[in-house]
Amino acid sequence: MQETLLKIKNLRTSFRIGGDYFAAVDGVDLDIKKNEVFALVGESGCGKSALALSLTRLHNPNFTRIAGEVEFDGKNLLALPEAQLNVIRGRHIGMIFQDPLTALNPLIKVGHQIEETLTYHTNLVKTERKERAINLLAEVGMTNPALTYSNLPHELSGGMRQRAMIAIALACKPDLVIADEPTTALDVTIQAQILDLLRDLQREMQSSVILITHDLGVVAEMADRVAVMYAGQIVELAPVRDLFKNPLHPYTRSLLASIPSTDEEINRLHVIQGVVPELRNLPRTGCRFSHRIPWMADDIHEETPTYHEVSPGHFVLCTCYKKFDFAADNNS
Amino acid sequence: MHKTIIRRLLIMIPQLFAISVLMFAIAYNIPGDALTGLTENPAITYERIQEMRYELGLLDPWPMQYGRWISGIVLRGDFGFSITHSRPAIEVIGERASNTFQLALLTTVLTYAIALPLGIIAGRYNDKFIDRVIGVYTYLAMAMPTIVFALINLLIFGFRLQWFPIRGSVYINAVPGTFDFFLSRMHHMILPAITAALLATIGIIQYLRGEIIRYKSSDFVTTARSKGVPERKLYTRHIFRNALIPMASNIGFIIVGLLAGAIFIETIFSFPGMGRLFLDSITLRDFTTANALIMLFAALTAIGALLSDIILTIVDPRIRIK
Numbered sequence: 001m002q003e004t005l006l007k008i009k010n011l012r013t014s015f016r017i018g019g020d021y022f023a024a025v026d027g028v029d030l031d032i033k034k035n036e037v038f039a040l041v042g043e044s045g046c047g048k049s050a051l052a053l054s055l056t057r058l059h060n061p062n063f064t065r066i067a068g069e070v071e072f073d074g075k076n077l078l079a080l081p082e083a084q085l086n087v088i089r090g091r092h093i094g095m096i097f098q099d100p101l102t103a104l105n106p107l108i109k110v111g112h113q114i115e116e117t118l119t120y121h122t123n124l125v126k127t128e129r130k131e132r133a134i135n136l137l138a139e140v141g142m143t144n145p146a147l148t149y150s151n152l153p154h155e156l157s158g159g160m161r162q163r164a165m166i167a168i169a170l171a172c173k174p175d176l177v178i179a180d181e182p183t184t185a186l187d188v189t190i191q192a193q194i195l196d197l198l199r200d201l202q203r204e205m206q207s208s209v210i211l212i213t214h215d216l217g218v219v220a221e222m223a224d225r226v227a228v229m230y231a232g233q234i235v236e237l238a239p240v241r242d243l244f245k246n247p248l249h250p251y252t253r254s255l256l257a258s259i260p261s262t263d264e265e266i267n268r269l270h271v272i273q274g275v276v277p278e279l280r281n282l283p284r285t286g287c288r289f290s291h292r293i294p295w296m297a298d299d300i301h302e303e304t305p306t307y308h309e310v311s312p313g314h315f316v317l318c319t320c321y322k323k324f325d326f327a328a329d330n331n332s
Numbered sequence: 333m334h335k336t337i338i339r340r341l342l343i344m345i346p347q348l349f350a351i352s353v354l355m356f357a358i359a360y361n362i363p364g365d366a367l368t369g370l371t372e373n374p375a376i377t378y379e380r381i382q383e384m385r386y387e388l389g390l391l392d393p394w395p396m397q398y399g400r401w402i403s404g405i406v407l408r409g410d411f412g413f414s415i416t417h418s419r420p421a422i423e424v425i426g427e428r429a430s431n432t433f434q435l436a437l438l439t440t441v442l443t444y445a446i447a448l449p450l451g452i453i454a455g456r457y458n459d460k461f462i463d464r465v466i467g468v469y470t471y472l473a474m475a476m477p478t479i480v481f482a483l484i485n486l487l488i489f490g491f492r493l494q495w496f497p498i499r500g501s502v503y504i505n506a507v508p509g510t511f512d513f514f515l516s517r518m519h520h521m522i523l524p525a526i527t528a529a530l531l532a533t534i535g536i537i538q539y540l541r542g543e544i545i546r547y548k549s550s551d552f553v554t555t556a557r558s559k560g561v562p563e564r565k566l567y568t569r570h571i572f573r574n575a576l577i578p579m580a581s582n583i584g585f586i587i588v589g590l591l592a593g594a595i596f597i598e599t600i601f602s603f604p605g606m607g608r609l610f611l612d613s614i615t616l617r618d619f620t621t622a623n624a625l626i627m628l629f630a631a632l633t634a635i636g637a638l639l640s641d642i643i644l645t646i647v648d649p650r651i652r653i654k
């Protein structure tokens with residue numbers, strides 16, 4: 001068994017809406033192993049970004065409450081003073097975001113934005129930092145790194161911007177890279193290139209990656225393990241091969257059916273309709289997925305859903321997976 | 333860049349032309365002219381005044397008068413002769429213009445000197461005590477009509493405390509070019525300038541505060557945070573720079589706004605500038621001077637907008653490249 005790098009214990013992230021706090025991440029437990037690509041999948045709005053930003057406390061504390069523990073290198077990141085957290089941010093944990101245009105400062109040269117990471121985590125002097133930044137730009141596949149160094153973000157194409165973002169995140173060779181939908185904002189043709197780059201760098205640097213996506217195709221190609229998230233909870237957790245061979249939770253099965261294939265007609269019948277409810281309307285008791293499969297009898301769900309380990313490392317939430325059947329679904 | 337400026341300047345020509353026709357027509361239709369005042373003088377007969385009007389061309393149809401006026405401007409740079417002042421209008425304006433520009437400049441400097449720090453503090457510490465205090469200031473200033481605020485200041489600091497002179501732009505016996513002259517000029521300008529500046533800061537403070545708060549939760553600030561950039565540096569390196577850019581480009585509009593507001597401020601503080609000259613000219617039916625002033629204001633407004641765009645190109649690297 002691989003060593004654990006990051007341990008998430010009962011993470012609960014709540015946002016203030018109106019006067020009250022509503023949990024967008026509601027009791028998540030996960031272990032991220034060293035040197036693994038861990039995928040987190042789920043529809044938009046299910047709490048993936050809320051989870052990712054909680055790990056290094058990147059949420060605005062005025063509107064957000066984070067409870068639980070995030071154990072990294074023997075410390076609880078959620079209780080660490082800001083100054084010590086800043087040592088870990090960028091140095092040990094790097095972040096890549098969805099939209100590389102808004103994620104880069106529009107007024108600062110790409111090269112300087114890479115150097116900024118180095119400024120706070122290394123003793124390199126200015127000229128060394130510049131050299132390192134240009135090397136990084138070459139490593140992420142820029143054809144003319146010296147030129148790109150002096151470019152402003154808007155002068156680059158979407159794919160190049162995301163490469164620059166990757167260079168920023170990897171500047172200090174972090175132990176963990178959190179990539180929040182790194183290809184969602186990009187053209188289809190560019191997506192594969194960026195994912196290849198990420199995987200190559202991950203292998204080269206032996207770092208762990210939390211890859212957030214709503215695309216199971218990406219999971220199949222990239223990940224070692226995968227967690228399926230729904231309405232703030234992990235509903236299924238498994239090694240990638242197990243999940244694709246034996247998907248259990250109705251939500252996972254629906255997600256899988258929505259991957260385009262040759263037999264599209266049949267698949268469409270197996271896609272469950274509806275969306276993740278808004279935070280305020282989220283059912284907080286019982287199986288949160290039950291209202292999306294109303295044709296199933298109520299008693300197939302657990303009153304307080306628990307995780308069931310169906311094979312080593314393969315967990316599924318609630319008992320509804322045992323009886324679940326698409327056949328009665330006449331919504332589609 | 334140069335091409336753009338030249339193109340923008342050329343576009344101004346038809347704009348100014350349209351304004352000139354419009355306001356000439358309006359002035360013509362306002363009852364009275366520069367000689368109306370003479371009718372109250374019993375020594376001059378009505379026939380004599382009509383004769384003078386005829387000689388001056390005031391009885392010609394307005395398109396003809398307009399043609400004479402505009403061709404004078406275009407061909408000779410001659411904005412006409414002010415009968416009221418017995419001098420060319422441009423000379424009358426010239427003296428006053430420099431007063432107004434100095435006042436506008438001082439007001440602009442004061443406006444930014446007050447607004448930028450307050451806006452930055454309010455945004456940086458939003459919803460904290462200090463932000464609330466600044467909020468009360470902007471709230472009061474917003475509810476305050478210019479005239480009322482100006483009169484209060486005039487009353488307290490001019491009449492009561494006598495800290496500042498209550499009229500004029502410089503002491504009569506100050507010698508131009510000396511340091512005393514400069515000091516006296518400042519002494520005369522400070523009260524009207526502060527008055528106008530305090531009111532002009534509201535928009536800047538509120539806008540800057542909003543921008544800073546908005547940028548705090550922007551994606552690129554989250555990125556910077558994820559890199560381990562300390563809180564203080566997030567502000568100085570990422571947030572303030574982005575928030576200040578639109579401020580810089582606003583200078584042109586601020587100056588234009590001040591020129592427009594000069595009418596009130598100069599009248600209340602009896603400051604001999606263009607704003608008061610304009611009011612006086614209308615009252616005395618000195619349309620030659622009034623028209624020349626309007627043309628000047630119109631040109632300045634267009635130039636102010638252009639100035640804003642030029643400054644924006646200088647401070648915003650995204651535009652600079654193009």
Ligand SMILES: Nc1ncnc2c1ncn2[C@@H]1O[C@H](COP(=O)(O)OP(=O)(O)O)[C@@H](O)[C@H]1O
Pocket residue numbers: 015016017024042043044045046047048049050051063277278279
């Ligand atoms: N800052 C916030 N304030 C209030 N609600 C938020 C905030 N951020 C996210 N949410 C809500 O939390 C839920 C999860 O959002 P998010 O984590 O962004 O989903 P995902 O990344 O999976 O698409 C959504 O219902 C979203 O509307």
Ligand SMILES: [Mg+2]
Pocket residue numbers: 048049050180181
């Ligand atoms: Mg997201």
